[in-house]
Amino acid sequence: MTDTEKLDPRVHPYRDDLAAAYLRGRVNAARFIDGVPCQIRSGFAAMKEEPSFEARQSTELLFGEAFTVLDERDGWAWGQNGTDGYVGWLRVEALEADLTVPTxxxxxxxxxxxxxxxxxxxxxxxxxxxxxxxxxxxxxxxxxxxxxxxxxxxxxxxIALDAPDFVAVAERFAGTPYLWGGRTSIGIDCSGLVQIALLAAGIHCPRDSDQQAAAIGTLVSSDGAGLSFQRGDLVFLPGHVGIMTDAVTILHANAFHMQVLAEPLAAVVARAGDKAINAVKRLV
The missing domain is CATH 2.30.30 (SH3 type barrels.)
Known part of the structure; x- marks a missing residue:
């Protein structure tokens, strides 16, 4: 009996033919290996869902981030990001096997x-x-x-100096184009904005909005009704997340405006139609 069906493949590297050694006994796979620790050695690298330039980007890795390589195929490396555990395919030329300790x-x-x-x-x-x-x-x-x-x-x-206000960090991204899977000021998505801002403040943060809703902060409201919002509240809608900059304004990377933008939360909720706020999390 394994927990394969319970493990999120986004953050657990396993396939029928291969899995990370630390998952032995938890998943079924033909082979288990430790993998090769590497680091990103390009400005940023697109992680793909499949080993193909045409495949959809799932996230991006930044220069100096750790990545454990478990498989290689036609110039692509399959493995796991050390920052948030995300699993996918990178181009091998973005990787360096000589590890360093960032300063x-x-x-x-x-x-x-x-x-x-x-x-x-x-x-x-x-x-x-x-x-x-x-x-x-x-x-x-x-x-x-x-x-x-x-x-x-x-x-x-x-490396150890944390930004004092993660909201202020996120506000600096205003105007950045929306990019699915993006984690940079060249292009970023909703959960990428939250993650990069929190990491800058020394707060561990998963990659996707559903993971963030489950792991970050304290739930202060399940629907936002009657809540006095505070700066720094994370507001979750289905498949989306934003950061409150004050009691009425949300900052978010969104595909409606196709950029990072601050606007009234009420406008976001109105556009959502039958969708509604499903969680508000507070970090302090």
Whole structure:
């Protein structure tokens, strides 16, 4: 007897032919392996549901995030993200097997990796908020990073320094285009916005809105009726989540406006029609 039917495949790496070793005894698979620990070595990498460029993106991984490779096929690697446990396929060229311990993280919405400490040179890569780096040297206001390249010091923060207000972090993404599975300031979805903002504040956060509704904060209302909303409340609708910036305004990445936008919560509820708020969670 196994718990296969109870395990969420989004965060449990198992297939009929292969599974992670830590799932032995919980799932049926022909083979169990430990996998190979790697890190993301491109600005960000699309995780796909299948090993194909045409497959739908399920999420994105950021520079420096951990990823355990369990299988490789035609230039694709199947495995699990160390940050939130998400499982899927990445291009192998986005991965590096030489592991490092990050010293800093990107605190700006995005920053450029320069080949030398000179802002006039063509950039090598683009890093987004939450990317994890190893600083190996400095020159003036520039910081050299492991693997090559330089990042401006104003765009970095020590890895252990948490943002004091996750709502303020999320507000900085206003105007960012909506992107299914996105986790960067180039494109982001509703749960990605919540996750990146909370991670910046040192708060662990799952990837998808249903996972967040189950794991984050304290339930203060099942439908929002009669509730005095507070800044930082997470409001969940079916398949959607947003952050209250005050008693009446919600900030969310949404496919109606196709961007991150703050608007009256009442307008969101009105558009939902027969859909309604199904949970309000409070972190403090």
């Amino acid at each position: 800093h993280k990107v605190s700006a919405l995005r920053t450029f990796v320069q080949p030398e400490p000179d802002l006039k040179l063509p950039f090598l890569d683009v890093l987004s908020m939450g990317a994890r780096l190893v600083v190996t040297g400095d020159q003036g206001e520039w910081r050299q990073i492991d693997g090559g390249g330089w990042v401006h010091a104003r765009h970095l923060a020590p």
